[in-house]
Structures are given as C-alpha cells and as structure tokens.
Amino acid sequence: MPTLDYQESRDREFCDTFYYTLNLCGGIMCDYIYQAAIQSPSKRFYIGNEKAITNLLNIKKGKRITSCPIKQKMYIDLYKKACEIQAGDDRISFSEAVRRAIRSPAPQFYISVRTARHIIAMRRKDAFFNQKRKEASNELL
Structure with a gap:
C-alpha cells in the first residue's frame, strides 16, 4: 500500500x-460506527499538493482520473472547493x-470501511506494543 503524504495525520x-463516535453510540463497534466516523468532517483533504493539482x-x-468511487468523490469535492476559492479571488492561479x-x-x-x-x-496494535514496551522498561528499573 503506497504511503500517503499525510497518512499519519489522517x-x-x-x-x-472514530473513538468519539464510538463513545456517542454506546461503545458497540459495528459497520455503522465506522461509516458514521468516515462521514464526519475532517480538518483538511488528505492528499498531496502535486497529485491533487x-x-x-x-x-x-x-x-476521468480514477476508477475508485471514493477517490472520485474526493477529487470532485476538492475541485468544487478550488473553483470556489479561485472565483473568490481571480488573481490566484488554479494551482494556488x-x-x-x-x-x-x-x-x-475519503476512505472505505x-x-x-x-x-x-x-493503532490498537501500536498502543498494545507501546504499553508492553513501557511495562518492560519499568521492570528493568
């Protein structure tokens, strides 16, 4: 799987x-929780500048740029937003x-379930191993 420019932040x-949504829904994990978290707004579009341009x-x-419906939607939404920004200030380039x-x-x-x-x-796996590493280092002290 290719590494995204902003994968860690995303x-x-x-x-x-996800965990905020899970807590709101009573802590029962199911596809609905994943879908609700996916449909939540994010701080930015997680795509690199050059690829997006x-x-x-x-x-x-x-x-047509991609066959993946999720990515297609992301690019169309991003395109609309870029056009709105450029319409608001016609002095800037499309790239800007x-x-x-x-x-x-x-x-x-813009991710799948x-x-x-x-x-x-x-993330759970990383948290588990970090906890085990912390416990092991505490035992050495």
Missing part, C-alpha cells in the same frame, strides 16, 4: 473521530486555489 484524526487539472480538461482547498476542511474522510478498520486495528 490516521490520527480519523482515530480521534495533476488530477484536478485532468478533471478540468474533462478526463488547489493548495488552499487542500488545507481547508473536508466534508468527510475496510481502510477504516485497518487504521483502527493498526
């Missing part, structure tokens, strides 16, 4: 959102509008 924010320029030319759009709040996390489950599982 995963951390998603985990916070390239793909949004392709959208502007009318080209894309950069600003990326840093603006996104309406959701499978990816969400993976993120949560990896």
Whole structure:
C-alpha cells in the first residue's frame, strides 16, 4: 500500500473521530460506527499538493482520473472547493486555489470501511506494543 503524504495525520484524526463516535453510540463497534466516523468532517483533504493539482487539472480538461468511487468523490469535492476559492479571488492561479482547498476542511474522510478498520486495528496494535514496551522498561528499573 503506497504511503500517503499525510497518512499519519489522517490516521490520527480519523482515530480521534472514530473513538468519539464510538463513545456517542454506546461503545458497540459495528459497520455503522465506522461509516458514521468516515462521514464526519475532517480538518483538511488528505492528499498531496502535486497529485491533487495533476488530477484536478485532468478533471478540468474533462478526463476521468480514477476508477475508485471514493477517490472520485474526493477529487470532485476538492475541485468544487478550488473553483470556489479561485472565483473568490481571480488573481490566484488554479494551482494556488488547489493548495488552499487542500488545507481547508473536508466534508468527510475519503476512505472505505475496510481502510477504516485497518487504521483502527493498526493503532490498537501500536498502543498494545507501546504499553508492553513501557511495562518492560519499568521492570528493568
């Protein structure tokens, strides 16, 4: 799986959102909780500048950029936001509008339930091993 430019930040924010949603719903894990967390707003669009600019320029030319429906939705939402930003200040380039759009709040996390489950599982695994490492170092003292 390729590493995303902002994967660590996205995963951390998603985990916070997931556990907040889980607590609101009584602590019972199910696909609904994952879906509700995914549909929650995020602080930004988690995509790199260069990849976003390239793909949004392709959208502007009318080209199809991905077969993944989730990523397609993300790029369309990002494109709309970039166009709004550029319309608000016609002195900025489309590339700069894309950069600003990326840093603006996104309406959701653009990940699948499978990816969400993976993120949560990896965070739990990391927390478990960090706890074990801490306990081992305490025993040595």
